[in-house]
Amino acid sequence: MTEKECTKQAKLAALEHGADLVGVVKVDELPEHSERIERMLPEAQSVLVIASGHSLASLRSGADELAQFDTIHAYNECARAAHAAARLLESRGFLSAAVPAFIPLDMEEPGKGMQGEICWRRASVRAGLGSYGESGALVTKEYGQAVRLAGVVTTADLSPDAPLKEDVCDHCMRCVEACPVNALSGNGKINKKLCGDRIFQYGFRYFQKVMQGMMDKPTDELRKIVNGSGLRQLWQTFMTGNYYYCFKCQSQCPTTQLPVG
């Protein structure tokens, strides 16, 4: 099978299983990730990058639960598309693996779960899916920032897509201004600690606080934590696997619009 035909079939498999946009970047074009890609799949040649859209109403909703639930769906779509494309490629004789969109992540030092095996924004920009917004997120022509990203590493020598020539972000700075904790300062610069404290409000950091409390907080304060809503939120986090408590930079982007027609 030709390189072109194989690329077409892999993209189609992803699009038929939940992807909204698909692009290809060669492993050589991702030198920052070569070590990790080598660890995942030594003979990998190409990375298929997948974007699946959010529901805009959920993302913009004042009820975090809706955006959290929608995030689970968007991640599931990404996972389904990546798995389908990987299986298609393997059925054509190329070793291929779907790479997680978010968790599981490598929790060891020095990344401590703050670095993906592949940075999907970087890979998607290089695969021509969109361009960087001021917030650092991927902005696509079709769905603005309202996409989740995932992909597949494969030994197939797929035909690469060219990065976009145009800049999709209109640099209005609304994403930066919308950040409730002033973690963004434009041009992709982010204070990861400030952002993380907000979005992981009831994620690992809260869990760590509870554990820390067990060691050094007086019993009455501990009782308050154990009976408080934070622990119930944490339980939901464990049950759903989704822990984001802020969607502002994504949802305020003016390119994040309903498609016309």
Ligand code: B12
């Ligand atoms: C760790 C992580 C975080 C951390 C750290 C973010 C960061 N900047 O690294 C924290 C907790 C802060 C975070 C926050 C959020 N995240 Co997050 N996060 C990740 C994760 C798991 C790994 C990212 C990573 O490896 N970073 C490490 C390195 C590579 O980042 P870096 O050194 O800062 O490199 C960046 C810059 O150099 C920049 N850059 C390079 N050249 C240039 C040039 C220009 C002009 C610009 C502007 C930028 C730029 O691009 C690199 C990537 O952005 C990815 C999933 C994945 N595997 O990619 C999701 C991911 C990036 N997160 C995502 C989202 C949506 C969010 C949040 C909105 C929270 C939420 N509600 O989900 C916020 C947005 C914050 C923001 N505006 O960036 C999405 C982004 C989707 C999109 N449309 O772009 C991803 C891709 C998850 C997914 N699978 O869809 N996240």
